[in-house]
Amino acid sequence: MAQHNAFYAQSGGVTAVINASACGVIEACRRHPDRIGKVYAGHNGIIGALTEDLIDVSHESDETIAALRHTPGGAFGSCRYKLKDMETHRTQYERLIEVFRAHDIRYFFYNGGGDSADTCLKVSQLSEKLGYPLTAIHVPKTVDNDLPITDNSPGFGSVAKYIATSTLEASLDIASMCATSTKVFVLEVMGRHAGWIAAAGALAGNGEGEPPHLVIFPEVPFDRSAVMARVEESVNNYGYCVIVVSEGARYEDGTFLADSGNTDAFGHRQLGGVAPTLAGMVKQDLGYKYHWAVADYLQRAARHLASKTDVDQAYAVGEKAVELALEGKNAMMPAIKRVSDDPYEWRIEAAPLAEIANREKFMPREHIREDGFGITEACRTYLSPLIQGEDFPPFENGLPKVAKLIKHRVERKLPEFKI
Amino acid sequence: MAQHNAFYAQSGGVTAVINASACGVIEACRRHPDRIGKVYAGHNGIIGALTEDLIDVSHESDETIAALRHTPGGAFGSCRYKLKDMETHRTQYERLIEVFRAHDIRYFFYNGGGDSADTCLKVSQLSEKLGYPLTAIHVPKTVDNDLPITDNSPGFGSVAKYIATSTLEASLDIASMCATSTKVFVLEVMGRHAGWIAAAGALAGNGEGEPPHLVIFPEVPFDRSAVMARVEESVNNYGYCVIVVSEGARYEDGTFLADSGNTDAFGHRQLGGVAPTLAGMVKQDLGYKYHWAVADYLQRAARHLASKTDVDQAYAVGEKAVELALEGKNAMMPAIKRVSDDPYEWRIEAAPLAEIANREKFMPREHIREDGFGITEACRTYLSPLIQGEDFPPFENGLPKVAKLIKHRVERKLPEFKI
Numbered sequence: 001m002a003q004h005n006a007f008y009a010q011s012g013g014v015t016a017v018i019n020a021s022a023c024g025v026i027e028a029c030r031r032h033p034d035r036i037g038k039v040y041a042g043h044n045g046i047i048g049a050l051t052e053d054l055i056d057v058s059h060e061s062d063e064t065i066a067a068l069r070h071t072p073g074g075a076f077g078s079c080r081y082k083l084k085d086m087e088t089h090r091t092q093y094e095r096l097i098e099v100f101r102a103h104d105i106r107y108f109f110y111n112g113g114g115d116s117a118d119t120c121l122k123v124s125q126l127s128e129k130l131g132y133p134l135t136a137i138h139v140p141k142t143v144d145n146d147l148p149i150t151d152n153s154p155g156f157g158s159v160a161k162y163i164a165t166s167t168l169e170a171s172l173d174i175a176s177m178c179a180t181s182t183k184v185f186v187l188e189v190m191g192r193h194a195g196w197i198a199a200a201g202a203l204a205g206n207g208e209g210e211p212p213h214l215v216i217f218p219e220v221p222f223d224r225s226a227v228m229a230r231v232e233e234s235v236n237n238y239g240y241c242v243i244v245v246s247e248g249a250r251y252e253d254g255t256f257l258a259d260s261g262n263t264d265a266f267g268h269r270q271l272g273g274v275a276p277t278l279a280g281m282v283k284q285d286l287g288y289k290y291h292w293a294v295a296d297y298l299q300r301a302a303r304h305l306a307s308k309t310d311v312d313q314a315y316a317v318g319e320k321a322v323e324l325a326l327e328g329k330n331a332m333m334p335a336i337k338r339v340s341d342d343p344y345e346w347r348i349e350a351a352p353l354a355e356i357a358n359r360e361k362f363m364p365r366e367h368i369r370e371d372g373f374g375i376t377e378a379c380r381t382y383l384s385p386l387i388q389g390e391d392f393p394p395f396e397n398g399l400p401k402v403a404k405l406i407k408h409r410v411e412r413k414l415p416e417f418k419i
Numbered sequence: 420m421a422q423h424n425a426f427y428a429q430s431g432g433v434t435a436v437i438n439a440s441a442c443g444v445i446e447a448c449r450r451h452p453d454r455i456g457k458v459y460a461g462h463n464g465i466i467g468a469l470t471e472d473l474i475d476v477s478h479e480s481d482e483t484i485a486a487l488r489h490t491p492g493g494a495f496g497s498c499r500y501k502l503k504d505m506e507t508h509r510t511q512y513e514r515l516i517e518v519f520r521a522h523d524i525r526y527f528f529y530n531g532g533g534d535s536a537d538t539c540l541k542v543s544q545l546s547e548k549l550g551y552p553l554t555a556i557h558v559p560k561t562v563d564n565d566l567p568i569t570d571n572s573p574g575f576g577s578v579a580k581y582i583a584t585s586t587l588e589a590s591l592d593i594a595s596m597c598a599t600s601t602k603v604f605v606l607e608v609m610g611r612h613a614g615w616i617a618a619a620g621a622l623a624g625n626g627e628g629e630p631p632h633l634v635i636f637p638e639v640p641f642d643r644s645a646v647m648a649r650v651e652e653s654v655n656n657y658g659y660c661v662i663v664v665s666e667g668a669r670y671e672d673g674t675f676l677a678d679s680g681n682t683d684a685f686g687h688r689q690l691g692g693v694a695p696t697l698a699g700m701v702k703q704d705l706g707y708k709y710h711w712a713v714a715d716y717l718q719r720a721a722r723h724l725a726s727k728t729d730v731d732q733a734y735a736v737g738e739k740a741v742e743l744a745l746e747g748k749n750a751m752m753p754a755i756k757r758v759s760d761d762p763y764e765w766r767i768e769a770a771p772l773a774e775i776a777n778r779e780k781f782m783p784r785e786h787i788r789e790d791g792f793g794i795t796e797a798c799r800t801y802l803s804p805l806i807q808g809e810d811f812p813p814f815e816n817g818l819p820k821v822a823k824l825i826k827h828r829v830e831r832k833l834p835e836f837k838i
Contacts, residue, residue: 010595013596014596016588044598047599071591072588072591072592073590073594074592074595074596075595076595077594077598078596078598080599080600081599161817161818164818165723165818165819166717166720168818168819168821169435169491169716169720169722169723170715170716172490172492172720173433173493173716173719174716175496176429176492176493177433177493179496179498180463180464180498181498181499185716273695276692276695293714294694294711294712294713295712295714295717296589296710296711297588297589297592297593297710297712298585300592301585301589302588303588304584304588384816384817387817388816388817390811397803397807398580398583398622398803398806398807398808399584399587399623400584400587400588402587402591
């Protein structure tokens with residue numbers, strides 16, 4: 001069969017293992033030189049395609065590509081940019097075809113979450129609607145674990161492992177300080193809509209009194225007095241209280257805790273996230289000394305503590321994406337199918353993109369404990385396999401060694417395009 | 420020689436490796452059964468001695484004690500409690516003697532920072548001033564790296580490695596997002612008086628444009644317009660800006676940034692640390708989209724990313740403390756002496772506690788770059804060896820395995836004592 005080029009790009013918030021998927025895509029492409037010529041990576045996601053800002057990956061050595069497997073962040077640059085409808089913004093799609101034709105690109109791999117799946121789905125219609133022969137495959141990625149159909153999303157397992165480990169470690173810290181000092185520790189984690197990451201914090205402990213003592217989910221309306229009663233009970237019973245709170249924690253009426261409408265002395269909206277807000281409530285209502293942490297980017301960039309399961313799966317979906325493309329399976333996404341919980345077994349299956357784009361998977365109610373402050377055994381059974389195994393990166397001079405890309409740009413053949 | 424018992428306790432804010440020092444002390448004691456009978460650990464520091472709340476360490480297996488080497492937090496409980504002067508609070512000291520005599524304690528090991536060194540120094544005077552034969556040795560520990568005489572403080576190297584790694588990882592994240600999203604990332608780190616931990620963030624990069632682009636030290640008065648000019652320059656030149664800021668950052672007049680005097684709509688002091696405050700300034704002055712993280716306990720509990728150098732030194736000072744005690748060297752502290760930078764070599768020497776208690780070691784001016792926003796080569800040469808080597812803990816079920824102590828309490832022989 002004829003040889004054509006491939007396009008690969010990264011989109012949306014990055015993860016500790018999105019580059020492991022890039023590694024999977026690129027290494028798989030390199031194993032098929034008869035079918036796939038060059039891999040062109042879009043600089044900053046789909047924007048790279050629109051502006052013809054392409055990185056010629058053939059200039060990167062096998063060693064560099066292998067190093068992507070243990071490099072966090074998005075090595076080719078990501079973007080927050082969603083293609084508009086083909087009907088109203090036809091010029092964008094015509095431009096994509098122009099760029100793909102100019103560089104003989106017939107394979108399109110887009111590595112992202114729900115929004116990016118929508119972009120990939122639109123691109124996959126170029127073939128049917130505009131007659132350009134392209135096979136588009138979406139490579140799943142999101143720390144939020146909110147993609148449907150796939151059992152879990154690559155990127156989530158590593159955040160989960162980081163948050164569970166950090167909760168365990170910080171809990172040992174406050175447990176040793178609480179007799180004469182700090183009584184309450186609040187850890188704020190990502191997850192604006194779905195509480196999967198907060199739930200992972202609960203993996204730090206299980207037995208009676210083991211921290212975290214409270215998990216606060218976006219799925220459960222925040223009830224200040226109920227939370228404070230539980231904090232007080234925990235301090236009374238165990239000497240301290242550890243809380244893992246989702247950034248998306250909200251009141252019954254949908255207002256976020258972090259966006260409490262407070263303004264500072266200059267009339268500016270109050271700064272800060274959920275953790276300081278909640279810690280402030282603890283101080284106000286109960287008077288306890290507190291500490292709080294906001295992990296933010298640290299949690300989703302923490303490749304040093306990645307889950308081996310997650311790294312393996314991130315690589316596997318990248319590899320499988322190429323196989324699907326070579327089989328001509330347009331508008332698909334490699335999804336993770338759980339075969340068994342214990343021992344944990346999984347395989348990759350193809351899922352139709354139309355069933356994935358723009359749909360969010362929230363935590364099922366049966367994963368949240370009845371009192372709303374913790375996880376159930378069903379949730380533990382689901383989450384636990386995802387954090388298994390360590391895959392430490394190589395270290396050099398005391399720090400993780402990361403891939404250094406040349407990022408050789410492909411010569412432009414087309415006039416400039418404003419996005 | 421006769422056999423007597425030993426007392427060991429942990430004090431002040433804990434670290435990722437204070438239990439490695441405990442391991443060093445206890446294992447060294449177990450190697451001298453002819454001289455040292457039981458090790459009694461004070462529950463919650465010196466409070467355990469005052470209240471006769473003693474843990475009989477002989478009930479812990481060799482395996483459990485060995486596991487302390489990779490367990491963060493303070494396994495025996497720590498405290499924030501400073502002994503008052505012997506002249507004005509003589510009853511406290513008499514109580515200590517009572518407890519020590521009741522349990523035949525003649526060796527006293529106190530594991531802490533500057534304040535704890537003061538407590539240890541006072542206890543060391545029991546012998547001379549009150550006639551009770553005791554050898555007191557201070558075992559150094561502090562993430563702040565502010566103990567004098569010792570080249571560095573056990574506990575610091577691991578925080579330094581964690582902050583340098585986290586800065587590197589989060590920088591890769593923002594670098595990939597900055598084209599269409601976040602431009603500025605602020606990481607707040609510990610260090611209320613000394614900027615050592617913030618300085619460690621600078622180890623993440625070195626070459627032109629490599630993050631972090633700004634380090635904000637407590638030692639350098641905060642100049643908002645100078646900082647903002649540098650942030651803007653960094654965003655213009657590199658597309659983004661990474662800032663590592665010390666929690667102790669302050670204005671010329673000594674006011675902390677985090678304590679800006681702002682109040683919320685209810686008249687309460689504004690919540691939150693330096694990172695959100697600084698991020699808010701960036702938004703106000705420059706309009707950039709930002710993210711911020713506050714590492715808080717996570718940084719000092721992160722045993723999963725400990726520096727091997729730090730773990731080795733923490734163990735070594737514990738071990739050496741016992742040797743000094745057996746040599747009858749009262750009122751001493753095992754200090755780390757740097758023999759050479761490259762290759763890094765160190766040894767442990769005895770330092771007189773009187774020269775250590777209540778003295779803080781700040782960053783020397785020649786370690787801070789002339790513009791005040793980064794570190795010099797001298798500082799890099801000093802810091803770099805301290806983060807070398809990895810010492811990953813064993814993992815079990817996806818999480819770090821930690822020591823589980825029995826904490827068998829010694830039967831009380833004395834009447835209750837109120838502290």
